[in-house]
Amino acid sequence: MKKSPLICAGIDTGKGKLDVAVDSHPDCLKVNNDRDGHAALTTWLDAYRPARR
Numbered sequence: 001m002k003k004s005p006l007i008c009a010g011i012d013t014g015k016g017k018l019d020v021a022v023d024s025h026p027d028c029l030k031v032n033n034d035r036d037g038h039a040a041l042t043t044w045l046d047a048y049r050p051a052r053r
Helices: 035-046
Strands: 009-013 017-022 028-032
Touching: 017 035, 028 035
Parallel strands: none
Antiparallel strands: 009 017, 017 028
């Protein structure tokens, strides 16, 4: 069985904004640190399927 590579995401948190990057991907995301921003972040991360640790 082939082992899939580990995908990591980094989130720089601030009071008003969240800056997000995914390892080895050029895409970045900036959202407000509120309920709508968290929903957008969840949807965006689902596409990359980062590992949860």
